[in-house]
Amino acid sequence: MGSGRLYLAVAVGGFRRYATYRAATAAGVFTNTVFGVILVYTYLALWDEKPHLGGYDQAQAVTYVWLGQCLYATLAIQGGGAEKDLMERIRTGEIAVDLYRPADLQLWWLAGDVGRALFQMLGRGVIPFVFGAVFFPMALPTEITPWLAFLVTLLLATLVSFAIRYLAALSVFWLMDGMGVNQALMITGVFFSGMVLPLNAFPGAFGEIVRVLPWAAQLQMPADVLMGETDPWRAYAFQAAWAVVLLAAGRLVQSAATRRVVVQGG
Amino acid sequence: MSDEAFIELDGVEKVFDVRKKTGFLKRERRQVRAVDSISFTVPRGEMVGYIGPNGAGKSTTIKMLTGILTPSGGRLRVAGIDPSRERTRLAHRIGVVFGQRTTLWWDLPLIDSYKLMHRMYRIPDARYRENLDRLVELLDLGALLDVPVRQLSLGQRMRGDIAAALLHDPEVLYLDEPTIGLDVISKSRVREFLRELNAERGTTVLLTTHDLQDIEQLCSRVMVIDHGRMMYDGPLAGLHEVGESERTLVVDLERELPPIEVPPARVVKVEGPRQWLAFPAAESAAVLVARVAAEYPLVDLSVREPDIETVIAKMYAEQAEQAEKAGSAGNAGKAIS
Amino acid sequence: MGETSASGTAETFGGSRAGEALRAYRLIAGMWIRSSMTYRTSFVVTVLGNLLVTGLDFVAILLMFSQVDSLGGWSLPEIAFLYGLSATAFGLADLTFGSMDVLGGRMRDGSFDILLVRPVPVLAQVAADHFALRRLGRITQAVLVLGWGLLAVDVDWTAAKVLLVPMMLVSGGVIFCALFVAGAAFQFLAQDAAEVQNAFTYGGTTLLQYPPTVFGKDFVRGVTFLLPLAFVNWVPAAYVLERPYPLGLPQWAAFASPLVAAVCCALAGLAWRAGLRSYRSTGS
Incomplete structure (x- = not known):
C-alpha cells in the first residue's frame, strides 16, 4: 500500500536522523554505562539488606538496572523524542504545514518516533546492556520464547511511550510553551516508569497505584516478561489497553487542536 | 609609520588537518591550505572589499585578523599588535x-545589549552616550531601542549589530557579509552608513561580501581570493578587465524585433519584445543605452551586474589556462594546489 | 599606541585577570537572568520543576528506606547527610558552571567566535553562558535534606567537625566546577559529545549520595585516586560521622579536600587552555 510505504519512509528518516550524531551516541552509551554501574551497586546493597524485594533476586535486580539503561533513550523515558520537535513546530506555527500534508498527523509522528526508538535501541541501548551482562550476574532466559515475548512488549511499550509524549506535546497548542510540560514529562517519566526503583519494590498502596499507571507499561512490563515474572499475555493486555486509550485520547485532543488552528487561521 | 600599514600580512598561511572517512574505520589525513601565503597591507582609513567564492579562505583570513585563529605561518599585525598573541588587547581596538x-x-530590548557593551568594553560614560546618540541617528535606531531583538527584522538587526560593534570606537571594522539576506532599502542604508563612518571617523573597513554592489558603492580597492591565494588586488574596474566580465543590458522594446545591433554589445537572448545584450563590464552603460534609445523603439531597460562568482570563475579559468601554457615549460599544475 | 580611551581604561582597571573574569561573569549572568525574566511563568514553573526533578534522587532513597533500615550499614540520617553535602556542592557548581555543555553547539553554529572577539576572558563568558536561576531549585532541596540530616545524625559536634561541613560544600563545589570545565574542554575535541561530562558530573553527585560501603573496592579506588570525588564528602564525612575511612585512608585525609580541589582546578585549567589552543589552531 502506498500510505504504508510513506510511513515506512518517515520511520527510516527518523532512524537516519539520529544515526548521524555518532559522537553524541557514543557519549550517551558511556553515560548510560556509568549510571548503570552506580545503580547496580546501590541495588545490590539494597537487595543485600532485603533479599527478594519486589519478588526479584539480586541477579534480577541487576538485569532490571541494565534494561532500564537500555530503554532509557529508546523509550525517551525522560522525554526528548519526537514530542520535542512536535512542540517546536506547534510553538512556531510550522505545524500548519503538517496539517495540509496528505498524511495522518499522529501516524506521521509515530512513524518518526519508532524510527528514532529503533536507532536508540541499537546504537545506544544494546552496548550498556551487553556491558552489564559481561561484568555483573544477570538473570537472562536461555530459551528463545521469553525473548520473543520481550520484543512484543517492547513494541507495545514504544506505542505507550509515544502516546504519552504525543498528548503532552499537543498541550502546547493551548500553553504556547513547552517548558513546563517537558519538566512534567521528565519527572513523571523517570519516577513512574521505575527508573529510580523497580515499581514492584514500591511500598503499600502507593505501589499498587503506580503499577497500574501507563508508565508501568514502559520498563516494568518488558522487564517482568523477559525475566518470566509475569504472564506475557497479561502484560500485552495491560500495555495494549493503555496504548489504545492514550492513542485515542491523542486523536481526540488532536482534532480539537486542529480545529483551533483552522479557526485561528494557522 | 604604522599609519601607512594599519593591517599588515606577510606570507600568512593557515593549514588545516582534515580527516576524511575513506571507508569503514579507515580515515585519511589530508592537509588543506585554507590560506596560502597571502600578503597585503591596508593603510588606516581605507575601505577594502575582500571577495571570493565560498570556501576560498575569506572567513579564515578574518578569523586570523581578529585573533580567533592562530596562523600556521607568516607575519600578521593589526595596529602593531599580533592578534593571536594579544587577542583581548586587540579586541578593544577592533x-x-x-x-x-x-x-x-535575543529576548532583551536592543538598548540592553548596548549597555552590556558599555560595561564590557569599559567605555567612558560621556563617550558611550555620544557614540550611542550618533549611531542611533545614523542607523535610524531610535524607535528600536526598546524593542526585544527577537522582534526585529533582519535588516534592523544588522543595523543594531553594526552599532554594537562601533560603540567602543574601534579603529578597524570587519564585516563578514553585512548585507546578506537584506532587502534593497536595508542594503542601501547599511552602505550609506558605512560610507559616512569611513568619511567622518576615518575607520578602516574590511568587508567580505557576495554582492558586487557592496564593493562598487563602497570600496576603492578590492582583493580577490580563491583556493587560499590572492588572485587580484586593485581597483574594481581592473577586476572587470582581468576577469573579462560582462554586464547585461535588458531592453524591453515596443514590439518583437530581430536581434538589435549595437556593437560591442551582442544579443544573447530574445524573448518576445525583450532582449538581453551582453557588453564588457568596463564599457559605459550610459553610452550604450543612449544608442539603443536613439536607434530602437525602447520601452524600458535595466542593467544587470555580473555576479562575483562568474567574474572569479572566469578569472580562475584564465589563470589555469596561463598555468597550462607555462606548464609546457615543465611546470604543470602549479596554479592548482 | 593605546591612546584610545577604551583600551587605556581597560589596562588601568584590568589589574587582575581573575577580577576581570569575575566582572565579565557577573555582567553576562545578569543578562541571562533578565532574559529569563521575560518569560515569568515559565521561570516559576522551571524553578519548581528543577526542585522536583532533582529531589527525585532523594525520594528514591526514601523509597529504599521504606523497605530497609540501613543501606551498606549506614542509617537514613547518615545518608541524608551524605546526600545533602553532595547535592549542595554539586548544586553550587551547577548554578555557576552548569551550562558549559552548550559550548559544543556554539562551536558548531559559529557563535563561539563572537565570544573570542570580546575583550574579556573566554572561560568566564562560557561559564556564564545560559546562566539560569532555576538551578536554585536543586540547591534548595539539597539544603533542606542537608539541614534535616544535620539535625538527625547522632554526632558529638566538635569545632573540627563543624568546620568540615562548610569546607566540604566549598571544596566539593570547586571539585565539581573543575569537572564542568574539564567537560567543556573535552567538547573542543568532540563537539557533539557534551553528554560524556554528565557521566562524571551528574553521575558523580549521584554516587556520592550513597555510602562508599555500597560500592566495589576498585570502584571506590577509582573515585578516590583517579577522579577524586571521594573528597567531596565521603572522606570528610567519615571523620564527622566517626566511621571507618574508605580504603583505610589516613586521618588527615579528611582535611585534604581544599588541596584536592586546588589540584583539580589547576588540571581543569590546563585542559581548558589546551582545548582553546586546539580550537584556535584548527577552527573546529
Missing part, C-alpha cells in the same frame, strides 16, 4: 560584525 550571527541578546 569591531567585528558576523553577518549571520548576532551579538545581540
Whole structure:
C-alpha cells in the first residue's frame, strides 16, 4: 500500500536522523554505562539488606538496572523524542504545514518516533546492556520464547511511550510553551516508569497505584516478561489497553487542536 | 609609520588537518591550505572589499585578523599588535560584525545589549552616550531601542549589530557579509552608513561580501581570493578587465524585433519584445543605452551586474589556462594546489 | 599606541585577570537572568520543576528506606547527610558552571567566535553562558535534606567537625566546577559529545549520595585516586560521622579536600587552555 510505504519512509528518516550524531551516541552509551554501574551497586546493597524485594533476586535486580539503561533513550523515558520537535513546530506555527500534508498527523509522528526508538535501541541501548551482562550476574532466559515475548512488549511499550509524549506535546497548542510540560514529562517519566526503583519494590498502596499507571507499561512490563515474572499475555493486555486509550485520547485532543488552528487561521 | 600599514600580512598561511572517512574505520589525513601565503597591507582609513567564492579562505583570513585563529605561518599585525598573541588587547581596538550571527541578546530590548557593551568594553560614560546618540541617528535606531531583538527584522538587526560593534570606537571594522539576506532599502542604508563612518571617523573597513554592489558603492580597492591565494588586488574596474566580465543590458522594446545591433554589445537572448545584450563590464552603460534609445523603439531597460562568482570563475579559468601554457615549460599544475 | 580611551581604561582597571573574569561573569549572568525574566511563568514553573526533578534522587532513597533500615550499614540520617553535602556542592557548581555543555553547539553554529572577539576572558563568558536561576531549585532541596540530616545524625559536634561541613560544600563545589570545565574542554575535541561530562558530573553527585560501603573496592579506588570525588564528602564525612575511612585512608585525609580541589582546578585549567589552543589552531 502506498500510505504504508510513506510511513515506512518517515520511520527510516527518523532512524537516519539520529544515526548521524555518532559522537553524541557514543557519549550517551558511556553515560548510560556509568549510571548503570552506580545503580547496580546501590541495588545490590539494597537487595543485600532485603533479599527478594519486589519478588526479584539480586541477579534480577541487576538485569532490571541494565534494561532500564537500555530503554532509557529508546523509550525517551525522560522525554526528548519526537514530542520535542512536535512542540517546536506547534510553538512556531510550522505545524500548519503538517496539517495540509496528505498524511495522518499522529501516524506521521509515530512513524518518526519508532524510527528514532529503533536507532536508540541499537546504537545506544544494546552496548550498556551487553556491558552489564559481561561484568555483573544477570538473570537472562536461555530459551528463545521469553525473548520473543520481550520484543512484543517492547513494541507495545514504544506505542505507550509515544502516546504519552504525543498528548503532552499537543498541550502546547493551548500553553504556547513547552517548558513546563517537558519538566512534567521528565519527572513523571523517570519516577513512574521505575527508573529510580523497580515499581514492584514500591511500598503499600502507593505501589499498587503506580503499577497500574501507563508508565508501568514502559520498563516494568518488558522487564517482568523477559525475566518470566509475569504472564506475557497479561502484560500485552495491560500495555495494549493503555496504548489504545492514550492513542485515542491523542486523536481526540488532536482534532480539537486542529480545529483551533483552522479557526485561528494557522 | 604604522599609519601607512594599519593591517599588515606577510606570507600568512593557515593549514588545516582534515580527516576524511575513506571507508569503514579507515580515515585519511589530508592537509588543506585554507590560506596560502597571502600578503597585503591596508593603510588606516581605507575601505577594502575582500571577495571570493565560498570556501576560498575569506572567513579564515578574518578569523586570523581578529585573533580567533592562530596562523600556521607568516607575519600578521593589526595596529602593531599580533592578534593571536594579544587577542583581548586587540579586541578593544577592533569591531567585528558576523553577518549571520548576532551579538545581540535575543529576548532583551536592543538598548540592553548596548549597555552590556558599555560595561564590557569599559567605555567612558560621556563617550558611550555620544557614540550611542550618533549611531542611533545614523542607523535610524531610535524607535528600536526598546524593542526585544527577537522582534526585529533582519535588516534592523544588522543595523543594531553594526552599532554594537562601533560603540567602543574601534579603529578597524570587519564585516563578514553585512548585507546578506537584506532587502534593497536595508542594503542601501547599511552602505550609506558605512560610507559616512569611513568619511567622518576615518575607520578602516574590511568587508567580505557576495554582492558586487557592496564593493562598487563602497570600496576603492578590492582583493580577490580563491583556493587560499590572492588572485587580484586593485581597483574594481581592473577586476572587470582581468576577469573579462560582462554586464547585461535588458531592453524591453515596443514590439518583437530581430536581434538589435549595437556593437560591442551582442544579443544573447530574445524573448518576445525583450532582449538581453551582453557588453564588457568596463564599457559605459550610459553610452550604450543612449544608442539603443536613439536607434530602437525602447520601452524600458535595466542593467544587470555580473555576479562575483562568474567574474572569479572566469578569472580562475584564465589563470589555469596561463598555468597550462607555462606548464609546457615543465611546470604543470602549479596554479592548482 | 593605546591612546584610545577604551583600551587605556581597560589596562588601568584590568589589574587582575581573575577580577576581570569575575566582572565579565557577573555582567553576562545578569543578562541571562533578565532574559529569563521575560518569560515569568515559565521561570516559576522551571524553578519548581528543577526542585522536583532533582529531589527525585532523594525520594528514591526514601523509597529504599521504606523497605530497609540501613543501606551498606549506614542509617537514613547518615545518608541524608551524605546526600545533602553532595547535592549542595554539586548544586553550587551547577548554578555557576552548569551550562558549559552548550559550548559544543556554539562551536558548531559559529557563535563561539563572537565570544573570542570580546575583550574579556573566554572561560568566564562560557561559564556564564545560559546562566539560569532555576538551578536554585536543586540547591534548595539539597539544603533542606542537608539541614534535616544535620539535625538527625547522632554526632558529638566538635569545632573540627563543624568546620568540615562548610569546607566540604566549598571544596566539593570547586571539585565539581573543575569537572564542568574539564567537560567543556573535552567538547573542543568532540563537539557533539557534551553528554560524556554528565557521566562524571551528574553521575558523580549521584554516587556520592550513597555510602562508599555500597560500592566495589576498585570502584571506590577509582573515585578516590583517579577522579577524586571521594573528597567531596565521603572522606570528610567519615571523620564527622566517626566511621571507618574508605580504603583505610589516613586521618588527615579528611582535611585534604581544599588541596584536592586546588589540584583539580589547576588540571581543569590546563585542559581548558589546551582545548582553546586546539580550537584556535584548527577552527573546529
